[in-house]
Amino acid sequence: MAGPSFPRLLLLFSGLLFLFTTYSSIYGPWSLSGSKTRFDYSSEKPHHPLDPLTAPEIERVQAILSGHDSAFGSGSAMIHSMALDEPNKQRVVQWKKGDRIPPRKAEVLAMSNGESRVLTVDLNSGRVVSDLTSPTSGYPMLTMDDTIAVSQVPFKSVEFNRSIEARGIPFSSLVCLTPFAGWFGPDEEGRRVIKIQCYSKQDTVNIYMRPIEGLYLTVDMDKLEIIKIIDKGPVPVPSSIGTEYRYGFLDKPVHMDRVNPMSMEQPDGVSFRVEDGYSVEWANWVFHIKPDLRAGMIISQATVRDSETGEARSVMYKGFASELYVPYMDPEEGWYSRAYMDAGEFGLGPSSMPLVPLNDCPRNAYYIDGLFVSPQGNPVLQPKMICLFERYAGEISWRHSEILLPGVDIRESRPKVTLVARMASSVGNYDYIFDWEFQMDGLIRVTVAASGMLMVKGTAYENVHDLGEKEDDSGPLISENTIGVVHDHFISFHLDMDIDGSENNSFVKVHLEKQRLPPGKSRRKSYLKVKKYVAKTEKDAQIKLSMYDPYEFHLVNTNRQSRLGNPPGYKLVPGGNAASLLDHDDPPQIRGAFTNNQIWVTRYNRSEQWAGGLLMYQSRGEDTLQVWSDRDRSIENKDIVMWYTLGFHHVPCQEDFPVMPTISASFELKPVNFFESNPVLGIAPYFEKDLPVC
């Protein structure tokens, strides 16, 4: 969310002086030929039905597309995304290692002649089996080509050039970004609209802290024409002082005692295995993990071993960040449109830069590369995009001390070791760190952490006292001439839970209901009683959380029973909640309607993956989770999907300048009567002899 991202970057350096440098820094060194990874991507084959498209497959898709429509060969049709069109769930579930891989298909989102195209390409038959033009409003995510092409446009404007000159800003210091999608009314329909904000890179690499405020452009991305320039007059550009953040370039002393480096060490090596690139096994877990252009990282077929029988039991068919919605809270011209949909507009994959070993991930981490596609249909490598590591954080899996029983001195405690899959997406200014963490007790914890740079607004004020009694509408002053604009972050997760299989799943609202007791019945006057309500339809499962009306949310298999007769399930344990308070008919909220509830449960439908719609960019919101759920399909004893939105309100403060200390929030998927008893009862404690000698 938040700021401009790599794919949405529009580079205006008073021309195209550095354009090819920039372009090649993105596609160049990471091309397949230059790759130094453990895979030979050029001849890689899929090993699992859900494996991402391989480089040869990507090339074949491009060839098929060119045969299907010459626009793809000539470059007049551009590929905005290409990903595996996953086989039907039944097919995938039935597949076993050694079986033939089911037929491979690709889903391609493209633009040609100003229209969206949604194509399905069958790699086995070599045919395009579906080719839809503008099936809904909205467009595919931006490409780098889009942003580079549009970068020329502002300079066509005499007004723009004059305004920059009048502000005394050297053209050589200009960096302009294209982070803001359109659709705020009929004049922004039927064409791809983008809005532009410029920054100064003079004396800083932290351009985000030096906005050139008051000058805003709206551009037609396909016609490469300026639709509107707004020049509200010069606003002081915040100084570069204090904006540096790179190690080795800071000259201020650190007022802190040195803290000795630490490392999580495993003398016997890591305990997880990654087979065929994407299939992970660890402790009692097996799952498939893959980089994804849009979601960044997808966990599939998470299966846990039963603690009693050893049976491999399905927990989750598919889990991923479906959308990342960041509305800013400033209604002024140039700002009202800043309400990002980072997954659908820019993609979390392309902005996931290589993780920094030892710092982003611990020393023993294992890295997985992403393989995406250029607008021309060529494979592009995204190295070290995901890391996997075991974590020991000094936490306790379970414990009990007992001193009650004579002659028995019990001090039982077990260390907690988990497996983490991590990705960090630098969507322009903001950096989002996504962790999927697997515990031996069956719990899955999903954490979203945010760091990087704020999106700030230039202002004439240098001190809050300059404001007098007035309060600034947009947010707090976080540095001289710099307002940290208030905003929200909402991350909506698609959680296709398949508890012991896809079918016969139900969503149970476990209500803690207050009971009042009549006088004389008990010496207590009140207590809470648990009552269970099975959601019959999707509308029964549109959940707004309320602390004073508490529920647990269970997803259970009603066709199976524990030895005590309880249906096995997982519960969603919400955390880090914030509600979107925007009006439901506010344009960003129409597209972000998936935040109208914190939890939803829908009937499984393979086409319903993206909470804001398949063609999110500039859409009018007719293909969102809200729309699907309002169909009110039956969800009892069915294959169902849970959706959960994690949220933060962010009121910036001085500590967020010039780069933000990480904040984070988590939710959990926790077994509830899934196991017959505590599944980690039998794990061993640590003994001194087990630990490393360093």
Added chain:
Amino acid sequence: MAGPSFPRLLLLFSGLLFLFTTYSSIYGPWSLSGSKTRFDYSSEKPHHPLDPLTAPEIERVQAILSGHDSAFGSGSAMIHSMALDEPNKQRVVQWKKGDRIPPRKAEVLAMSNGESRVLTVDLNSGRVVSDLTSPTSGYPMLTMDDTIAVSQVPFKSVEFNRSIEARGIPFSSLVCLTPFAGWFGPDEEGRRVIKIQCYSKQDTVNIYMRPIEGLYLTVDMDKLEIIKIIDKGPVPVPSSIGTEYRYGFLDKPVHMDRVNPMSMEQPDGVSFRVEDGYSVEWANWVFHIKPDLRAGMIISQATVRDSETGEARSVMYKGFASELYVPYMDPEEGWYSRAYMDAGEFGLGPSSMPLVPLNDCPRNAYYIDGLFVSPQGNPVLQPKMICLFERYAGEISWRHSEILLPGVDIRESRPKVTLVARMASSVGNYDYIFDWEFQMDGLIRVTVAASGMLMVKGTAYENVHDLGEKEDDSGPLISENTIGVVHDHFISFHLDMDIDGSENNSFVKVHLEKQRLPPGKSRRKSYLKVKKYVAKTEKDAQIKLSMYDPYEFHLVNTNRQSRLGNPPGYKLVPGGNAASLLDHDDPPQIRGAFTNNQIWVTRYNRSEQWAGGLLMYQSRGEDTLQVWSDRDRSIENKDIVMWYTLGFHHVPCQEDFPVMPTISASFELKPVNFFESNPVLGIAPYFEKDLPVC
């Protein structure tokens, strides 16, 4: 909370066969003479005004008390708690290392002649300077002597013995506990009432899973008389099968791949220092930590170094768990009274058993002992009660990847290392792990994790189908004949924040207010605007959290300004919230009225430390946070105290049997405009050469 605790344990072994064994296992091996710790406790002196009472001081208090009132010498007055009566805040704040220690006083809570006594003993003058008898309702926390004395009482009852015989329960297997305080009406006033539940230890060390249900005793603890026996007839005692949890005694295979041990290693050793037993320095933090009989662990004078100037700046004068309230949700006879106040009724200190090295705390942990007092006034050592360790959990302090600027390839990321102070209190069945975690960015995170055993209720049912259409009122079936009774956990923290000093602190409610925009004003229809409200009085600061009416909660120093004119502050970031839904006039809730709001801010008053009252046991709730706050004192520009309650609703499940996987919740105290900018900007990344060679 939860179950019976070591100090509340009543051991009935058809006599006193094992009584001395048990007694000596508590006081015996941990007595001073047998201590093998780094301190010579017998001659220790205080080094800091807040250091806990030393062994010689404890002995001197006992001598002064005996001189003051011969009841203390003769054993007819019993000491229930003894702790440092801390000097006035001003005195402590002004004190510098090398200064003389301010005069030492002890606060003693005692019982004599069935009355509560609150005494203040001046160690310098050798006099009792205050001696109050029953200043409020309620009694001091239980002692081991109480529980042992009361253990005789049930056997006086022919009815009890006959009932046990009729149930066919061997007397040798009986273990009875005294976990339930009284006060549920006038007949439970004016005397110390305790209620008793018995368990079977046949074939198990996990007595909590084998309750002898339906037989409940109420005893007058001072007269040692039975007040009431209720025998509702036999209920099957749950089997011992599956209740074992000790390593080496389990015979089931673990269906899990082996996970290699991990350790957090620091080749250059730990980076924190503990001076004079209780004064901690690490990175940019200095604080005092001490074991406490009631709170378990108290953090005092937490001071962080300013990132710009190096100035040591006050953040928190005192922080601790003030009360731990656990109401069970079963109104039946024998269960309605189970609403624990673990700190005030039993003390979190005495139940903090020695931490298990490598498992409760990582290898490089440093341990701190507790020093408490026996009912007779002798020092008692509680070894390894607190651990301190640095944590590296693979987390990221801040990061940013930048690929925008030509020729500049930025991948900045910093590992997060924190300092954790931990205590684990086994309050009978439940184990609570308390972490105070300090981050270099100024953040303090407080985590409460719960493990140990559920408090279960015996039932005739073996399978949920036996219940037919009926739902059990108390909670889910978690094993055969075993109901996990639904309950809440509320942990109320006393957070005496002193931001840049004690005075001039204010509590600011930072409201995110929805603004609707008139048509034509903007293309947006709504946004959130931040408005600040300074709480004038205590009632302004009685906060019920609501997701749909969001606030930030800042505690600021209004007499100081950042360079931008912002008042420096810390915000409370709530987490793991649950509201108490019990009626306000329900007896447990009258005493637990501090849970009527999640946040409170009170005027500083040194006597207001314990959210449920100084004499909590069986009190009628006239000395609670609710009562203090309702005085509605001015809190603007004052020395003020914030109170925050972390909460869990707990609906048990089969995974909680026979010992619960840890669950946890956290809240944070986070700097907000306290630092001029990101205080961890300058910390160094990790390089391979820094890390250990193992």
